[in-house]
Amino acid sequence: MSSLEKLTVDKRTLKRIIRELKKWKAPATVLLSLYIPPGRPISDVASLLRTEYSITDNIKLKRTRDAVQRALSSAMDRLSRMQKVPPNGLVLFCGEDMETHDFICLMFSPPEPVPVFFYRTDKWFHTEFLEEMVEHEETFGLVIVERDQATIGLLKGSRIQVLEELEGYVPGKHHKGGQSQRRFDRQIEQFVKGFYKEVAEAMNKHFLPLIEKNALKAIIVGGPGYAKQDFLEEAKEFLDYRIRQKIASELIDVAYQGPAGLRELSIKASDIIAKNKYAELVKAIEEFKRHLVRDDGLAVYGDKMVRQALEMGALKFIILDEDREDAEALAEEAKKYGTEVYFLSDGVPEAEWIKKTFKGLVGVLRFKIA
Incomplete structure (x- = not known):
């Protein structure tokens, strides 16, 4: 595996990274966010960061100046190890918690192409471009x-x-x-x-x-x-x-x-879209409950039963808690078999019941299996 491939994260990992980055806040604009789209020369970006570093001496508060310089130095150090931008682009987040002095500096290539060149130091990390990539896109x-x-x-x-x-x-x-x-x-x-x-x-x-x-x-x-x-x-x-x-x-x-x-x-159309998503999920849950009550063999639940049915191509749909560790991989696998995937919404009354009773994974079969 090449060094560029090692930098690439999958969507499940990206969700965890976003959750971590969202925890970071600062009283001053010291948290650095950098998005580099595919094809952008590393040298151009490095030159920009050097220019930004050269003007940090104008920052009056020493604590703020030191924190910004530390973030910029770390970002430049990470970039100096790269010869070119990976096929999907590159993302960097560097910054210090000015209260605890904890420091974070992450560099990775996302699962989808970076859509825009973006650089900013702010009181929070800008994750909005990444969040679009991990939405369950309908x-x-x-x-x-x-x-x-x-x-x-x-x-x-x-x-x-x-x-x-x-x-x-x-x-x-x-x-x-x-x-x-x-x-x-x-x-x-x-x-x-x-x-x-x-x-x-x-x-x-x-x-x-x-x-x-x-x-x-x-x-x-x-x-x-x-x-x-x-x-x-x-x-x-x-x-x-x-x-x-x-x-x-x-x-x-x-x-x-x-x-x-x-x-x-x-x-x-946002209301139509929201109603459509909600209505489809509710309909799927009602169908699962109906088969469960009838005990007709078409309702399945639990990792073993669901995965077995999936591999047989027997699953009509699954209802999935998106917070499960394997949610992204399971959803992708289901699509290969033409299985519809519904992600649980907390707004649905049965969501907690499915999460607690069935560990956030249920489904309905196309046909009975032995």
Whole structure:
């Protein structure tokens, strides 16, 4: 294993690191956070840190100055051992507890690419970019549609991705009246329907592979005025039935297209997303309880039973306490077998019961096993 590979942490380890870093607080801006994205030259970053160190003499309070210099020196020392930035980038956290004089300096490569270059000394460590990586990312399709424009995207965890932007041709208003007006109106409607068909086919192209992987939770449709309702009515013959089943019943008014529109749609859809997650978890728990009461052999619990069923490809879904040590690995393993994973939420009344009685791991089988 290369030195770069040894630096990389998995998501489970990253969760523990984040929990530890969040405990650190300081009365002054002495805790250093540094995010280096892939491809950034180490020499450039080292030069920045040297410049920052050179201006620390301007810090009036000696305790604060000493703490900042210690953090910068440690970060520079760690970087000096690196020849290049790992494929996923590099993250450093260095700083001192000014009350106890305890010191921490961590350098590692996260499980996903570092999205931004970021340097700051603050009263806390900035872990927000890492927290996005350990969210249990549920994927929602996003569609903004009007008569001659559309944007298709994904909301994955807290990240938005534009998949495709489409533009159609719809002629402007006609003012001649009579039969000519009616004929022109029919032509306009044909142009609109043709564009709606194009949008529907793009949705099939982008979303069906995710549905087949059981990776798409729902599709949220937005747009101005009545365009979104018109689209769903006119395009239903072109949308795959699996796409239609995933479309949320509540449509959302959105004023913009492109990335700005997708951001607006995702913000306004937050209640739909939260309700969807909660409702799915509650439904799964009710199904587990029903099979448990019936004693029909389809409810499973405990590490041995669940893992055995998983390896046989017999598990329909598992309900999992995300604080278990093996939560991340178990969730990844379940996905390989097409098993749905529901993470326990403390807002669900049965959460504590599942954690205490079944050690935070239960499931329901697709079929009985001996």
